Amino acid sequence: MSTTFEMPSAPPPAYRDRKRPAWLMSVFMPVTATLGPVLTLATGQWAWLWLPLALNYLGIALMDALLGEDLSNPPEHEVPRLEAERYYQWVTWATLPVLWATMLFCVWFVARHELPWHGWLAMVLVGGAVGGYAINLAHELGHKRSAGERWLAKLALAPYGYGHFTIEHNRGHHRDVATPADPASSRMGESIWRFALRELPGTARRAWVLERKRLEVDGFALWSWRNQILQPAAVTLLLWAALALWLGVGVLPYVLASSVWAWFQLTSANYVEHYGLLRQTDARGKPETCKPHHSWNSNHVFSNWVLFHLQRHSDHHAHPLRRYQSLRDFPDLPRLPSGYFGMFLLAYVPPLWFAVMNPRLLATVGHDASRINFCPRQREALMARYGLIPFPNQSGLGAKPKTVLEHGEAKQQRHD
Numbered sequence: 584m585s586t587t588f589e590m591p592s593a594p595p596p597a598y599r600d601r602k603r604p605a606w607l608m609s610v611f612m613p614v615t616a617t618l619g620p621v622l623t624l625a626t627g628q629w630a631w632l633w634l635p636l637a638l639n640y641l642g643i644a645l646m647d648a649l650l651g652e653d654l655s656n657p658p659e660h661e662v663p664r665l666e667a668e669r670y671y672q673w674v675t676w677a678t679l680p681v682l683w684a685t686m687l688f689c690v691w692f693v694a695r696h697e698l699p700w701h702g703w704l705a706m707v708l709v710g711g712a713v714g715g716y717a718i719n720l721a722h723e724l725g726h727k728r729s730a731g732e733r734w735l736a737k738l739a740l741a742p743y744g745y746g747h748f749t750i751e752h753n754r755g756h757h758r759d760v761a762t763p764a765d766p767a768s769s770r771m772g773e774s775i776w777r778f779a780l781r782e783l784p785g786t787a788r789r790a791w792v793l794e795r796k797r798l799e800v801d802g803f804a805l806w807s808w809r810n811q812i813l814q815p816a817a818v819t820l821l822l823w824a825a826l827a828l829w830l831g832v833g834v835l836p837y838v839l840a841s842s843v844w845a846w847f848q849l850t851s852a853n854y855v856e857h858y859g860l861l862r863q864t865d866a867r868g869k870p871e872t873c874k875p876h877h878s879w880n881s882n883h884v885f886s887n888w889v890l891f892h893l894q895r896h897s898d899h900h901a902h903p904l905r906r907y908q909s910l911r912d913f914p915d916l917p918r919l920p921s922g923y924f925g926m927f928l929l930a931y932v933p934p935l936w937f938a939v940m941n942p943r944l945l946a947t948v949g950h951d952a953s954r955i956n957f958c959p960r961q962r963e964a965l966m967a968r969y970g971l972i973p974f975p976n977q978s979g980l981g982a983k984p985k986t987v988l989e990h991g992e993a994k995q996q997r998h999d
Contacts, residue, residue: 598661600908602653606671608888610678613685613716615639616709620692629698632705639712644925646885653884656911671908672732675723675891679735682717686742689713693837694830707840714743714845716889719852723891725749726903737815742822743842746815747790748849755789756853757903761862761877762870763956771859771944772961774933779850848927855879855926856896859944860917861956875901876947879917886922894923917947945969 615635622631657665665671689710693703717739725736725748733749740746752767759765766785769778794812795805803809826834860877862870875897881887887894895910897917919926920939930936948954952971966973 598658600657600665601655602888602908603670605888606674606891606908608885609716609720609891610674610681612639612643612889613678613682613713616685616713617688619705619709620689623702629702629705632698632702632709635709636705636712640924640928643886643889644921644928647883647922647925650884652882653887654882654912657909662905662909665909666906668908671906675720675732675907676735678716678720679739682713682720682739683742685713686710686717689841690826690834690838691830694834703837707837708844710837710841711844711848714745714842715848715852717743718745718748718845718849719890719893721748722752722893723907725753727906728904737811738818741815741818743845744816744819744823744839745842745846745849746819747787747794747812750794750811751786751790753903754793755786757873757900760873760900761857761860761956765857767853768857768956769854769859770956770958770961771941772937772958772965775851775854775930775936776933777958778854779847782850782853783846851927851930852893852923854930855919855923857956858940859955859957860948861954863954873900875913875916879919880912881919881922881926882912883919883922886924890923894919917944941965941969 615638617635618638619632619634622634623629689706693706693710698706721736721739724732724739727733736749737746740748756765756767759768761768763770766782766789769775769782773781790812794810798805798807798810801809806813808814823835823838826838856878858879860879862873862877864870878896878900880897881894883894892907892910893899895912897913898905898910920943921929929939944955950969950971952966952973955971957965965971
């Protein structure tokens, strides 16, 4: 009688995050804002002030094209370990002082040097780009349960006067995303410039409404230190006042202008993240739970490294508490043809954006008009142009009567 011995199988190799060192790009990329001023001081040539913009917009888009996409996901059983690793938190925490130092350097440079108008403009755009990175950091930190990380998010937003973002984003945008009720979800046929005029005031209003309701429920006054919009606003006022005392009040127009461009970087991200996508509603008009296919996704490598995986936006909206290192790709998602920086450049030229994204949106939703969030004034023209069939008695709305789509659209039109 023979006995067969089986060798024990080797345990599977431990998962290694191959992108682990690459996340440091999120720390260092904002520092490129200092290259223009440093080279200008060294050479006396003002043209160097445009270098950081070229690196951030053209350079990152080019790197995305060269490096392509990464579709890999961490094994789900490894996610608890990944989420617990302090390294990933340290990377986000280290980014905050880097952003503050870079912002202060840019403000000092503008205040202490006589710039030609085109140099001043370049520095406004460079400073605003740094602010865009700050808002992105606040987006990552502001979703966390830790009170300390949520306060770091407020400190990231404060230099740019955008402290209402985490209130509006977490409690407003995530609730209403991909419906006409959401001012931060762009609509098919809506240019980024028209979207900005709706999104910027609309999100600010929603933040105050949400915070007022929260304080009323908790039994506190609106104008109190418990107001989570006023907390970062106080830091903003103190910082801007300190800058005026240090560098003179003449620096404040630059601070405000670069802050507005920082806000527009968030607007640009909001524009590309949900363009034209629509959640379905039930018979009572309640929108379905947000799913991965309600966001445009991008797996482009380099821009995800510098944005803490923001572009895996589909998983973020489906699971907003996940940390950046754990966000996943899914099959059959709405996919962007480039990373965000390339898409921003496309969006700034609306005819090019519509030429690229409208056919992609239609293919994504299977030419189903009921799954499209239309710009109301463009709906009929778009349906005629693309041969879409309107739903009975809905003039192309593609929804049942008295749904959140109609109520939200009517509400939004009153504010437009």
